[in-house]
Amino acid sequence: MTVEELLVEEKIPFKMSPADFVVSCLNPEHDDSNPSMRIDKITGVFNCFSCGYKGNIFKLFDKPSNYLDIKREKVKQTIDKKRSESVGLLMPRDIVPYVGNERNIKPETYKKFEAFLSANSPFTNRIVFPIKDITGKIVGFNGRILGKNITGQPKYIFHPPGVKLPLYPLTSLFTPNKGRVLLVEGIYDVINLHDKGLTNAVCCFGTHNITTEKLQLLKMKGVEQVDIFFDPDEAGKKASEIVIDMCQKVELKYYEVTIPPDLGDAGALGETSVLKLKENLYGYN
DSSP, rough: OOHHHHHTTTTTOOOSSSSSEOOOOOOTOOOOOOOOOOTTTTTTTOOOOOOOOOOEHHHHHHHHOHHHHHHHHHHHHHHHHHHHHHOOOOOOSSEEEOOOGGGOOOOHHHTTOOOEEESSSSSSEEEEEEEOOOOOOOEEEEEEEEEOOOOOOOOOESSSSTTOOOOOOTTTTTTOBTTTEEEEESSSHHHHHHHHTTTEEOOOSSSSGGGGGHHHHHHHOOOOOEOOOSSSSHHHHHHHHHHHHHHTTTTTTEEEOOOOOOOGGGGGGHHHHHHHHHHHSSSSO
């Protein structure tokens, strides 16, 4: 059943906007003479901007929903289209595989993530990682300053400029743990966790890059719960709230991961701390 079919069946008057249905508030305690509730056309998630009443219309009326099937099919069509239209970017010429242990990460982990060095701009003096989408195509590159930044250059760069960044990695490097994914912010967060055994970690390249469509891709990879592991600052807390709201829209379970502040962020955790985190989250080390 679609949202529109449910509204018609329940005889609820509505108006249509590009993304929502506009209706009088469904809260029986709210006399909403000027319709102030919006219902998402696909998910059925509703919110009254007058009284704050929130929920999901399918759950409210105990009706079945096929919106997840619709979303999955749209995502699948998008992936198939990308596969047919693009071969992705090519690796730059004259590159050398990175075989060091920058930030105490093992050389074999750098090899697994195809890290490389290049003497050519814009990658000079950087460890560079090819960023692949769910189809395995290279969509861009992320380079981090090698060693201490004494030149005043940005610590991280993305190439080409304006590249649309996927969740990373969603290739064979990523394996859900008991149907759960560990969502972190930056590339060194995810590489450090993979290096120490948490191979269900993916990064979003900044919390502003999270979308419900990207969360749908996680569901296609067998994910049922998102364990949110962002920086423990105010910006990280606000970002967690945004992700939680998105998880609710696509019916993913969620859990906010917290660790003692003195341990640092996900990219700074040592072997012992990661093993303890793994045991706390998934029941073994």
